[in-house]
Amino acid sequence: MSQIEQTWADAPGLKGWLSTMDHKRVGVRFVVTTLVFFALAGLLAAVMRLQLARADNHLVGPDLYNQLFSVHGTAMMFLFAVPVMEAVALYLIPLMVGTRAVAFPRLNAYGYWLFLFGGVMLFVVFALNIGPEAGWFNYVPLSGPEFSAGKRSDFWAQLITFTEVSALIGAIVIITTAFKMRAPGMTLARMPLFVWAMVVTAFMIVFAMPSVMLASTFLITDRLISTQFYNPAEGGDVLLWQHLFWFFGHPEVYIIFVPALGMISEILPTFARRRVVGYAAMVIALVAIAFLSFGLWVHHMFTTGLPPLGMSFFTAASIMIALPTGLQIFCWIATLATGKRVQFATPLLFVIGFFFIFIIGGLTGVMLGATTLDSQLHDSYFVVAHLHYVLIGGAVFPLFGGFYYWFPKLTGRMLSERAGRWNFWLFFIGFNVAFFPMHILGLQGMPRRVYTYSAASGWENLNLLSTVGAVTIAVSMLVFLVNVVVSMRRRERAPDNPWNASGLEWATSCPPPAYNFMAIPVVNSRTPLWEKEFPVAEVTGLPEILRTTLVTRLHDAEPDHVAILPSPSIWPFLAALATTVMFIGSVFTPWAMVWGAVPVAITLIGWFWPDKEETARMLSIEVKPPEGEARVEALREVLS
Amino acid sequence: MNHEVLAPAGPLSSQIAQLFWIFVGVAAVVYLVVIGFLVAALRRRNEANARTAVRAVSVAVGITSVILLGLGLSDFFAQRVIAATPKDPLRVRVTAHQWWWEIEYSDGQPSRRVRTANELRIPTQRPVELELTADDVIHSFWVPSLQGKKDLLPGYTTRLDLVASRPGVYEGQCAEFCGFQHAHMSIDVIALDPEEYSRWYDAQLASAPEPSDPVALHGREVFMGSTCVMCHNIQGTDASGSVGPDLTHVAGRRRLAAGTLPNTLVNLAGWIRDPQAVKPGTRMPATQLSGEDLAALTTYLSELR
Secondary structure, X not given: OXXXXXXXXXXXXXXXXXXXXXXXXXXXXXXXXXXXXXXXHHHHHHHHHHHHOOOOOOOOOHHHHHHXXXXXXXXXXXXXXXXXXHHHHHHHHHHHHOOOOOOOHHHHHHHHHHHHHHHHHHHHHHHOOOOOOOOOOOOOOOOOOOOOOOOHHXXXXXXXXXXXHHXXXXXXXXXXXXXXXOOOOOOHHHOOHHXXXXXXXXXXXXXXXXXXHHHHHHHHHHXXXXXXXXXXXXXXXXXXXXXHHHHHHHHHHHHHHHHHHHHHHHHHHHHHOOOOOOHHHHHXXXXXXXXXXXXXXXXXOOOOXXXXXXXXXXXXXXXXXXXXXXXXXXXXXHHHHHOOOXXXXXXXXXHHHHHHHHHHHHHHHHHHHOHHHHHHHOOEHHHHHHHXXXXXXXXXXXXXXXXXXXXXXXXXXXXXXXXXXXHHHHHHHHHHHHHHHHHHHHHXXXXXXXXXXXXXXXXXXXXXHHHHXXXXXXXXXXXXXXXXXXXXXXXXXXXXXXXXXXOHHHHOOOOOOOOOOOOOEEOOOOOHHHOOOOOOEEOOOOOOOOOXXXXXOOOOOOEEEEEEOOOOOOHHHHHHHHHHHHHHHHHHOOOHHHHOHHHHXXXXXXXXXXXXXXXXXXXXXXXXXXXXXXXXXXXXXHHO | OOOOOOOOOOHHHHHHHHHHHHHHHHHHHHHHHHHHHHHHHHHOOOOOOHHHHHHHHHHHHHXXXXXXXXXXXXXXXXXXXXXXXXXXXXXXXXXEEOOEEEEEEOOOOHHHOEEEEOEEEEEOOOOEEEEEXXXXXXXXXXXXXXXXXXXXXXXXXXXXXXXXXXXXXXXXXXXOOOOOOHHHOEEXXXXXXXXXXXXXXXXXXXXXXXXXXXXXXXXXXXXXXXXXXXXXXXXXXXXXXXXXXXXXXXXHOOEEOOOOEEOOHHHHHHHHHOHHHHOOOOOOOOOOOOHHHHHHHHHHHHOOO
């Protein structure tokens, strides 16, 4: 084993598994975890569709149904859509920007474990019939102490705490990695669009999440220690929740959607064999979406009796956000039109599916942004249709494209193209059969979140059709699962750059070694692997007896210094366990915050406790600065 | 069906339906054009000229801006029409409860105020101004054929104007998730000719009729002697509870338990005997009554027209 392999290797066995700092191992684990939650939340949706397939159905009662849709929505948003994008990014970004690890690898591992424990908590309490029951946006006073007895809403609020802490950690890691650890020469203007999209997303997370943390903390204290933030009888306000929640909740939609836009900008040019048209416009569009997304939360509240002129402002912002999104769509079409002959591989099929589905969702979004139309469509099945068109069409289709595209990178195997086509067509058809009829149901007056409806309503046939579509989606997911399992076992090994793509992540082997790149490449192009010469140069001189990588300057990626990254440690795992005990304990008593802080503090001390052997290695590579005349000479060299 | 957004029965809902069709028309054209370009880009033989493509993108962005501006303005003007203050409206206060609607017609003279539940009767052609509030959780008043929805929030009073152009029964349902029986919280808006409406209104002012026969008389005794009296009001009797719906003229209503059942004798009896079987979670408890008492009670209530 060479020195670099030895330095970056994890310990064998369970301990190594629990203490790994490798962003690729953590990333794959993270992706798989989110997919398990996706499958579970999808099964809940299937039960709802079975219940609604017939009028006056008694398959499930109101109590279970309310938990079903609450857990479905909460899990899909907080345990799948947001974290899966971050998980993919935490895997890919170091490879895309040409570095050896993520920034803050221990924090990154801690964020993953916390996410896992929070997600497991949600499904365990659901299995115990004490799952959240007030919907994924958990309006007060329905979720408050008076109308939601027991601990159901407390678990919801603590789930938010878990996932928010994890999401914020992911955001910090992504921003730092993308800003400070890019390969030399990869200026901001050469950063891959997926990395741009994730930087924008991470900043949105940083600004949006505190709002929902505040909202859910108010809720917890209302419920646990009788504060009265949301109780109108004591001077509290029920609309306060909605403002705080949607100030987070609308950017949240774009936190899910913007990474998907980034994925499309990576996948589509590869199969059009051309650089993306309008790179600068794309970046500006992403940033514009991020800013605008913070100015339209009130369109979730158009029916609460706010003043009309004030609402018009939010209508303007809601409609305006279609512009940067439209711009990206036009640029992609232009990329396809001006590229070489288009190659219809499965990843591109999913991207094409995105266009067909998402544009419908975008157009119904413009309708919902208009106050008058929203007064009819709001909280009806039309909205259920719209949000699934936007989220599944806008985010899940590109994400599946991404799975097919980056699967060889993660596993070293190609997914079957034939099964991929079945997967795509079943998903595409099933999706439209399941969700298009919901537009009509909404227009026919069917409100969302009803556990049943009468036969006299006339909604039965379309609901049945929708259920048929849902079953088709389930079959398509099964095809995907089988494809993954069979391909992992049987398919041939993938070449290092199977799609002949342009990004740095394809400049190393599939799957990459623990240290990603034997030598960090120097980049002089936006599409380095499509240049005649690659790499133009390589970074040399990084010490190999420690986990080191190069830190570069923010805007021009000029080398700045060498960073020593921490070694594997089990403490982040233990710290996450301690934090979990504290969070779950505080569902039952406020004292958990006091006594629970002790084990957290202990594990954090362990986390930062220096390792003797490692310190010795650090000292061994320290170079004493030259003195006297030689020092002046050395400085002169650096400055030139 | 009388609960459709696109089958408007009043000027306000017509305005919204018209706007909806404008948006749908524009959206359909935009969709077809964009998808047309996409398909052309995927199927082309030769590479398009890059400069032309960039120019096409700029033009598309320009056109999109104009379309969005137009849609935004059309919404703005429609909203001005809908939000305009009506002249001489009929004022009705609607209070939402888990899971029924309390309705109070206001009048300058206290003796001419009317309380009812789950059924809002209005005269045609006259604007009705609803004052909406809730006393527990958030609900939303939505009768799609007549108007868009408006939330009822504890601690707030919101306003919603309704106008019905022609007589008819317009069904609606609570649109904001409000707990267990959100699915069974319907409201009927019944628009009547103005004269018919006046006759109905005058009848509502009257106290409950005296029972006509011994069975009904017994039924009244059962009512007054059981827990019913704790929650319900029947004008002209000792029953003056205000927790549940006013029953003074309950027999005149179309449906029972906020739209859960058609108002028939059998349904009424079944509902009184075991409300939890019909509408699990409802605030109304089961009442232990002998078959004879139940029949008498049902008879009495069915006379309260």
